Amino acid sequence: MHRNKLTLYIFIGLILGIAAGYLYNAYIINDLNKKLEATGAGVKAINTRLALMNDTASPAYRSLKLQNAAQVNIHNQTETLREDKLAGFTLLSDIFLRLIKMIIAPLVFTTLVLGVARVGNIRSVGRIGGKTLLWFFTATLLSLVIGVLLVNFFEPGRAMHLSLPGEQAAAAMPKTSLSLKDFAAHVFPRSFFEAMADNEILQIVVFSLFFGIATAAIGEKGALIVRFMDAAAQVILKITGYIMLFAPFAVFGAITAIIAKQGIGMVSTYVIFIGEFYISLLTLWLILIIAGYAVLKKRVFVLVGYIKDAILIAFGTSTSEAAYPKLLLEMERFGCNNKIVSFVLPLGYSFNLDGGMMYMTFASLFVAQAYNIHLSISQQLTMLLVLLFTSKGVAGVPRAALVVVALILPQFNIPEAGLALLLGIDPLLDMGRSATNVLGNAIATAVVSKWEKELE
Numbered sequence: 001m002h003r004n005k006l007t008l009y010i011f012i013g014l015i016l017g018i019a020a021g022y023l024y025n026a027y028i029i030n031d032l033n034k035k036l037e038a039t040g041a042g043v044k045a046i047n048t049r050l051a052l053m054n055d056t057a058s059p060a061y062r063s064l065k066l067q068n069a070a071q072v073n074i075h076n077q078t079e080t081l082r083e084d085k086l087a088g089f090t091l092l093s094d095i096f097l098r099l100i101k102m103i104i105a106p107l108v109f110t111t112l113v114l115g116v117a118r119v120g121n122i123r124s125v126g127r128i129g130g131k132t133l134l135w136f137f138t139a140t141l142l143s144l145v146i147g148v149l150l151v152n153f154f155e156p157g158r159a160m161h162l163s164l165p166g167e168q169a170a171a172a173m174p175k176t177s178l179s180l181k182d183f184a185a186h187v188f189p190r191s192f193f194e195a196m197a198d199n200e201i202l203q204i205v206v207f208s209l210f211f212g213i214a215t216a217a218i219g220e221k222g223a224l225i226v227r228f229m230d231a232a233a234q235v236i237l238k239i240t241g242y243i244m245l246f247a248p249f250a251v252f253g254a255i256t257a258i259i260a261k262q263g264i265g266m267v268s269t270y271v272i273f274i275g276e277f278y279i280s281l282l283t284l285w286l287i288l289i290i291a292g293y294a295v296l297k298k299r300v301f302v303l304v305g306y307i308k309d310a311i312l313i314a315f316g317t318s319t320s321e322a323a324y325p326k327l328l329l330e331m332e333r334f335g336c337n338n339k340i341v342s343f344v345l346p347l348g349y350s351f352n353l354d355g356g357m358m359y360m361t362f363a364s365l366f367v368a369q370a371y372n373i374h375l376s377i378s379q380q381l382t383m384l385l386v387l388l389f390t391s392k393g394v395a396g397v398p399r400a401a402l403v404v405v406a407l408i409l410p411q412f413n414i415p416e417a418g419l420a421l422l423l424g425i426d427p428l429l430d431m432g433r434s435a436t437n438v439l440g441n442a443i444a445t446a447v448v449s450k451w452e453k454e455l456e
Helices: 005-025 032-054 059-085 089-118 121-152 167-172 182-188 192-197 201-216 219-244 247-269 270-294 299-305 308-317 319-335 338-351 355-368 379-392 399-413 417-423 427-450
Strands: none
Touching: 005 032, 005 247, 005 308, 032 059, 059 089, 089 192, 089 201, 089 219, 089 247, 089 308, 089 319, 089 338, 121 192, 121 201, 121 270, 121 338, 121 355, 121 379, 121 427, 167 427, 182 201, 192 201, 192 379, 201 219, 201 338, 247 308, 247 427, 270 299, 270 355, 270 427, 299 308, 299 319, 299 427, 308 319, 308 427, 319 338, 319 355, 319 427, 338 427, 355 399, 379 399, 399 417
C-alpha cells in the first residue's frame, strides 16, 4: 500500500471510528452505560457510609456490606455484557497489537545487533551511544520539566476539591514500590529467551548490545552472523509491511471501542484537562522540532512528513510500539544510515519516551492538586529526578506511563486512589503521548545520524 494511501485510510479509520463509536454509545449500549454509572455511584456511596462506621460487627454494617457486594456483582456483570457487545471492535485492535508484539522482540534484536556490529569497535559504539544517551537524557529532562511547569501553570486539578480517600478507597488500588534491586532485575535479563517471550525491550537491548559488540570483536568469523541477522531483519521488515495493511482497521476498532464506552459526554467532562494536556504536548512538539531544526535545519520538516503514518498509527492504537516497524522503514527512507537507525531507535524505545515522560509529571501533580496536596518546589524537583531514572525501560505500550505514576504517587504521600481520576480518560491521553514518543525518537535518530555524518 502506498504511503499516502495508508495515511488516507488511517484518517478514514479514525473518522469512521469516532462516528461509529458515537452511534454505538447512543443507540446500542446507552442503557448499559447508564447502569454502570448508577452502580458505580451506588458502590461509592456505600463505601463512604462504611468508612464512617466504627462498629464493623453491627447489623447495619453487615447489611451495607451485602448491598455493596450485590452492587459490585451487578456492575461486573454489566461491564462484561458491554465488553461482549464491543468484542468485534476490540478484536480488530487486539489482533493488530498482537501481530505487532509478535515481531517487536525479534526486530529489536536483529536490527540492534546489526547496528552495533556494523558500527564496529567498542570505541565507535561508545561514541555513538554517548551521543545518543546525551540526547535522550536531555530530551527526557526537558519533557519532565515542561510537564511540571505547565501543570503548575494550568492547575487542572484545583477545581475538583476532593477530600482525601478513606482506607477502603486506598486499599482498592494496587500498592507498588520500586527498589534498586527491582530496577536492576528489570534491566539485566536472567534469560534472553524469557526476555524475548515477555517482550522486555530493555533486557533485549542489553543482550543485543553485548551480542553485537562480541560479533564485531571476532572479526571475519562474525561476518556470517551479520549476514544472517541482515537476512532475518529483511524478512521481519517484509512481515511488517503485511501487518501495516491492517493498521486502518485496527485504528477504526480501537477508536470505536473508546468512544462507545466513554461517550462524547465523558470527553466534555474532562475537556479542560484534556485540552491543557494536549496544549502541553504541542508545546513539547514545538520545542523538539526547534531542537531538531538546530541540527537538521529545514530537513526536520521533511522528516515530520515522512513519519506521519507512524505518528497516526501510534495515535490511533495508543501505543508507540505499534509504530516502531513503520518508523524504522521511514527513517531509512529519510536518509539515515541503517547502522545508526538500527542502533538508536531500539534504544529510544527504552530510554526516550518523551510524551510519556511529560505525562508522568503532569498526571502526578494533577492528582496532588485534585486532593489539595501542596508539593514544594524541592519536592517537585525530587519527583522529577526520581522519574528521570525510574521511568527508563518503560515500554511504549498502553497504560505504561500510568504504571509509573502508580509507582511515584505513594513516594510523595499522594493517594493512589487518585489514579481513578485518570483511568476513564487515559486512553485519550495515551494517544497523544504515544504519538509524541514517535516524534521524539525520530528526531533523535536523525540528529545522531547527522552528528555522525551518516545522513544522506
